[in-house]
Amino acid sequence: MTTGQDLELVSLTKRYGEALAVDSVDHHFRKGQYACLLGPSGCGKSTTLRMIAGHEDPSEGSIVLGGADVSWLPPARRGTAMMFQSYALFPHLSVSDNVSFSLKMKGVDAPERRKKAGEMLELVHMDQYADRLPDQLSGGQQQRVALARALITNPQVLLLDEPLSALDPFLRIRMRTELKRLQQELGITFIHVTHSQDEALALADEIVVMNNAVIEQAGPAREVFNAPKTEFVARFLGGHNVIALPHGHFAIRSDKVALTSTAEGRLGGQVIGIEYQGAYVLLTIRAAGDQEIAAIVPEEKYFENPMQQGVDVGLSWDDSALHPVSV
Numbered sequence: 570m571t572t573g574q575d576l577e578l579v580s581l582t583k584r585y586g587e588a589l590a591v592d593s594v595d596h597h598f599r600k601g602q603y604a605c606l607l608g609p610s611g612c613g614k615s616t617t618l619r620m621i622a623g624h625e626d627p628s629e630g631s632i633v634l635g636g637a638d639v640s641w642l643p644p645a646r647r648g649t650a651m652m653f654q655s656y657a658l659f660p661h662l663s664v665s666d667n668v669s670f671s672l673k674m675k676g677v678d679a680p681e682r683r684k685k686a687g688e689m690l691e692l693v694h695m696d697q698y699a700d701r702l703p704d705q706l707s708g709g710q711q712q713r714v715a716l717a718r719a720l721i722t723n724p725q726v727l728l729l730d731e732p733l734s735a736l737d738p739f740l741r742i743r744m745r746t747e748l749k750r751l752q753q754e755l756g757i758t759f760i761h762v763t764h765s766q767d768e769a770l771a772l773a774d775e776i777v778v779m780n781n782a783v784i785e786q787a788g789p790a791r792e793v794f795n796a797p798k799t800e801f802v803a804r805f806l807g808g809h810n811v812i813a814l815p816h817g818h819f820a821i822r823s824d825k826v827a828l829t830s831t832a833e834g835r836l837g838g839q840v841i842g843i844e845y846q847g848a849y850v851l852l853t854i855r856a857a858g859d860q861e862i863a864a865i866v867p868e869e870k871y872f873e874n875p876m877q878q879g880v881d882v883g884l885s886w887d888d889s890a891l892h893p894v895s896v
């Protein structure tokens with residue numbers, strides 16, 4: 570059901586000359602969800618986001634927000650706001666003036682702007698930095714300011730283009746938690762572009778996987794991870810094997826593949842890689858048909874009976890762990 574502020578993409582297409590960057594994409598983003606647009610470099614996710622924001626005109630198709638076609642409205646009148654990868658803060662303006670810049674453009678007076686900026690900075694825990702300049706802030710702090718600046722326009726949909734990619738790994742995880750908290754507190758739709766599977770799994774209510782200018786699969790994070798429909802989605806999300814069996818191709822999670830004696834296995838193979846990963850050991854097995862299959866064994870279990878490279882093993886699994894995929 571379409572509720573008041575759902576966002577719909579209808580046959581949305583973008584061409585750059587002959588090149589098709591986004592190919593007739595249809596999708597329905599539900600209000601108040603955290604959605605991640607996930608895909609490899611060049612798949613069209615940023616172009617899709619920029620069209621939603623109004624920074625890029627569609628070649629065909631439309632963008633409908635809350636039942637109204639916003640495809641040709643200027644960015645500031647759509648009910649969306651965008652936070653850029655580079656944060657794009659004005660270097661000569663204070664934090665407070667950066668955050669309230671759009672209100673100045675609308676003619677809001679200075680005391681009201683300062684008050685509103687203060688509220689937004691409080692929301693992102695940056696109220697004590699209101700008078701600093703952007704270059705007096707760390708990367709993580711600049712990002713919070715950029716978030717406050719996007720949120721001050723009261724958007725129904727916040728668009729985030731690789732918002733965590735400039736941060737170091739530790740800060741990235743902290744900001745991830747912050748983004749999720751903000752989204753839940755505000756109750757608005759977030760659409761977050763990323764090429765990181767971990768990020769999408771950690772944040773998203775809904776994951777939308779793009780490849781080659783189209784959506785390959787969309788759904789709740791656990792559903793997409795546990796039941797990938799195509800070989801691409803299974804491999805891109807990681808943690809899966811795609812096995813060719815006589816009755817078709819199937820995705821199976823590496824932790825659902827068990828090692829057995831050669832006699833007991835459903836497939837036979839040879840161990841060609843053993844990697845210690847801390848909590849588990851990752852084994853790579855070359856099986857019939859030259860297919861490489863990864864199996865994860867919990868650390869303690871593996872070291873009860875460690876293996877040698879080159880040893881023959883059997884592979885077994887429960888049929889319920891197999892998901893048919895198209896290749």
Ligand SMILES: Nc1ncnc2c1ncn2[C@@H]1O[C@H](COP(=O)(O)OP(=O)(O)OP(=O)(O)O)[C@@H](O)[C@H]1O
Pocket residue numbers: 585588589590608609610611612613614615616617764
């Ligand atoms: N302004 C442009 N002019 C011409 N081609 C473009 C332009 N912007 C993007 N493209 C092309 O459109 C395709 C999709 O680009 P897009 O930036 O949307 O991909 P992406 O999935 O966001 O990739 P990345 O993760 O690398 O940013 C690419 O092939 C890209 O080269």
